[in-house]
Amino acid sequence: MDTLKGRHTPLRRSLWAVGVYLLAGGLWITFSDYLAGQWFPDPETLNRVQTYKGILFVLVTALVLFLALMRQFSSDRTILSLHHHQREEIRELNQFRESVIERANVWINVLDPSGRIVLWNTTAEEITGYRREEVLDSDRIWQWLYPDADDRARNRARAEEILRDEGELVGYESCITTRDGRQRRISWNARSLRNENGEKVGAIAIGQDVTDLREAEMTIRQRERQLSTLMDNLPGMAYRCRYDDHWTMLFVSSGCRELTGYEPDELVNNHRVSYAELIADGGNGGVLRAVESAIGNAESFSIEYAIDRKDGRRIWVWERGRAVEDNGDLVLEGIILDISDRKKLENELSELATRDPLTGLFNRREMTRLLDEEVARAKRYGRALSLLWIDFDHFKEINDEYGHAAGDSVLKATSALLADSVRSVDVIGRFGGEEFVILLPEMDRAEAWETAERLRTLIRETPQPLGDGRTVPLTISIGVSVFPDHGTDSHTLCAEADRAMYQAKSSGRNRVVLAPLVQEAHNP
Incomplete structure (x- = not known):
């Protein structure tokens, strides 16, 4: 009308x-x-x-x-101008639709109040595989995108809430089925539309395909879990720290708890204690030198040092790490392992290599090495060095009468008594059988003679245990040589002391004999 x-x-x-x-x-x-x-x-x-x-x-x-x-x-001119302006607006709107809506890299569609599609942009076609002509002025798309009835009902209900203007959707995600049967996850933002009179005329929905993003996030989470599991099961502590005086920890694995006794957050950023404070006996200097050398050579570093745990127990650790650049700063990354058991085993092996298994004293090889060092030191500083060569008198009779077990008991007890009766700087070792050698650094002939007499008297006055509750008396014969009076090398000193010991035995045993001076030894 x-x-x-x-x-x-x-x-x-x-x-x-x-x-x-x-x-x-x-x-x-x-x-x-x-x-x-x-x-x-x-x-x-x-x-x-x-x-x-x-x-x-x-x-x-x-x-x-x-x-x-x-x-x-x-x-008419006004009307023509208005028509021209309207045509321009229509053209601009078409351009806007073409450039913004159609070419947008997000899915844009508009629903009428009945939930039918009235706008379906190019990205929507690309994501779903359904052409605009198939979906416009129809609600069949709901069945195509959501073939599962329950899923369709749930998502349709959310759309109807928007159409009723009962809220907005922000970041709502749903899983759609495309024309070729693939599953895609879409993140939706939607709101209702009103005309100039305020009447509800539908809803606009903007969707973004986040399938690849969610898969990437899932992959990252899986890798983080795998990395976390790996870190938690490492036989030590993985770390990332600053290259500073405190070795400030930026990250430590949960192995920190077992290794140091501290919780990870107590070490991170020096919250309670810095890692440098845990390094024992001023070992920071050695650690720093090793790290500096590795950085200078662009290589990784390996260090062994001791740390003090939270409970006060000292352990040995092995650290393997490397410097890496992080935003222009150098940081260290690596792993620290508890090697206390290995260190203990090494010490035990070292003991086996250098100690006599029966008495626990240094063996002949180690004593020879130590004697060479002491002679070199005596030459360098022009100081005296004395050598005592000790042999047990009539020891074979103890073995023959009481057995070798009893003889071993006497050897252990006598060697312990000798070791406890010399200075801390003195070195005592077993050369074999019942022969013992004592090195007396910075001790001249008179002092060496007095020490030898004191030890001889101590052994003579101390009954030695046989291991079964009984004891036997024991005496020793001692030969004494002194550097440089009796020789300037270890071989000569040993030979002179050994010769003096045999002279003591041939003179009646239980006595001390000082080796003759070099010139005296050659006098007829």
Whole structure:
């Protein structure tokens, strides 16, 4: 009805204008002729007045027509301009739709109040595989995207909430099924649409395909779990620390707890204690030198040192690490293992290699090495060095009468007594059988003689246990040689002391004999 009314409006206006013109013209002619006849009775004058009146009428009507046309033309120009502007807006809207909506890299679709699709952009086609012509003005897409009835009902209910303007969707995720049967995860943002009168006319939904992102996140989480599991099961502590004086820990694995006794967060950023404080006996200097050398050579480092745990127990650790660059700064990454058991085993093996298994004293090889070192030191500093060569008197009789077990007991007890009776700087070792050697650094002939006599007297006055509760008396014979009086090398000193010991035995045993001076030994 409004359309018909709009169509007849120009006709009515035209008829109304013509009617007004005819009425005005009729009134003008009628009244102007009457007035002219009343005012100008002279025919000639009346004729001229009629002529002027006609010209005036033409001029007035021309002016009115001119004004009417000007108004109409102005109105037409305004309308044309408005139409042109509207066409430009329509063109710009089309361009906007083409450039923003159609070419957007997100899925954009608009629903009418019934949930049917009224806008379906190119990205929606690419993600789902369904063309615009298939989905517009239809709600079949719900079944295609969500073939599972429960899933479809759940997502349809969320869409209807938006259509009823009962909230917005932000980051809501749903899993769709594409035309080719693939599963894609979409993150939705949606809200209702209203027209200029505030009436609800549908809803707009913007979806982003986050399938690859979620898969990447899942992969990262799996790797983080794997890394965490690996770190938690490492036989030590993995770390990442600053290259500073405190070895400030930026990360430590849970192995920190078993290794140091501290919780990880107690070490990180020196919250309670710095790692440098755990390194025992001033070992920081050695660690620093090893790290600096490795950095200078662009290689990894391996270090062994002791640390003090939270419970006060000292353990040995082995650290393997490397310097890496992090945002322009050097940091260290590596692993620290508890090697206390290995260190203990090494010490035990070292003991086996250098110690006599029966007495626990140094063996012949180690004593020879230590004697060489002491001779070299004595030469370097010009100091004296004495050597005692000890042999047990009649020891074979103890073995023959009481057995070798009893003899071993006597050897152990006597060697322990000798070791406890010398200075801490002195070195005692077993050369084999019942022969023992004692090194006395910085001790001259007189002092060595006094020490030898004291030890001889101590052994003679101390009954030695047989291991079964019984004891036996024992005496020793001692030969003494002194550097440089009796020789300037280890071989000569040993030979002279051994010779002096045999002289003590041949002189009746249980005595001390000082080796003769070099010149004395060569006198006839």
